[in-house]
Amino acid sequence: MLGALFSLLAAFSFALNNATTRRGVVGGTVLQAMGITVPMGVPLFLALTLAFDQWGALFSFTPRAIFYLSIAGVLHFVWGRYCNYRASKAIGANLQGPASQTDLLFTLLLAVWILGEKLTPLRVVGIVLVVGGPMLTILDDLRSAKAKDGARPPGEWRPAYLEGYLFAILSGTGYGISPIFVRLGLQDSGIGAGFAAPLVSYVAATLVFSLALLVPGAWAHLRATDRESARWFVMGGFTVFLSQMFRYLALSIAPVSVVQPIQRMTLVFRFFFSWWMNPKHEVFGGKVVLSTLVALAGALLLSLSTDFVLSRAPLPAGVVDFLKLEWP
Helix, strand or coil: CHHHHHHHHHHHHHHHHHHHHHHHHHHCCHHHHHHHHHHHHHHHHHHHHHHCCCHHHHHCCCHHHHHHHHHHHHHHHHHHHHHHHHHHHHHHHHHHHHHHCHHHHHHHHHHHHCCCCCECHHHHHHHHHHHHHHHHHHHHHHHHHHHHHHHCCCCCCCCCHHHHHHHHHHHHHHHHHHHHHHHHHHCCCCHHHHHHHHHHHHHHHHHHHHHHHHCCCHHHHHHCCCHHHHHHHHHHHHHHHHHHHHHHHHHHHCCHHHHHHHHHHHHHHHHHHHHHHCCCCCCCCCCHHHHHHHHHHHHHHHHCCHHHHHHHCCCCHHHHHHHCCCEC
16 A cells, blocks of 8 residues: 555656656757756755665665666666657647556566566556546547647647657656666665665766766757756756655555556646646646546555455455456
8 A cells, every 4th residue: 555655646746747847848958857857866865865864775785786776767767758858848748648658568568577476357457547547638638639730820839749759659668667677676675775776776877867968069058058947947856856756665665567557647647737837838638537537546446455355345256256366
């Protein structure tokens, strides 16, 4: 249950990050966003590790664990985040959602193949609801956006569909594979390691990203970030810090196949934050309430173990046998 709660908090804070970063890239660039949000993670997680007295957990990681956590950091904070920002700048946070759901497919397949995790009927139904709920809204918005695109007046923001969807799908590779490496690095090491592990990942990501600043003109471009965009990027850096903190805590105590689907709630929260913060730079549509209820039902199923459900509800023997099924 605690892992599910951390996953939900990660989804909420990541949705807020989507909205703040989207506001920043309206006037700024992807490189400028990366140059602020990636390095910010190092001092923030260093302070968190010290505040919770988990310095010992940091030095308890084996070289193998550090390797896995470093790979996760580069995949998620450099590759995945870059593609995510490119997609957000091109089509907005709302339209980006459907294509980026490929990360769930990558995660679940790898979790079953590499980590030996099991899928149960409850989890399968929960995954379908968590993914399908937001899709009710997003697909409706996508159809509306295409229908109205030609009627938009000159000067109004227009989604760049090809670029946006391409990079949304590519972001799914980084966001989908990285949890597997986080789980391999943590291996049920407890909440303490969940505080220290992101620091390892962010240090690795910052070192790799710093190579981009060696390109001629890159440093000058980063320093040219205007004050308004910088303010939104700083907010984005802090909100993504919160999201990653809850994400690593969840992965330190809960299976990947539970954590990742619950984080689909980001798609629901994202609409509310986008409407509040970026009404002129997003595409909106109906069915938000229905999609929220469906996704919440899925999140609830994912947060409950089969044994817990069977102990609370008297069910026919056939249903019990079905719910106990595991794959593979």
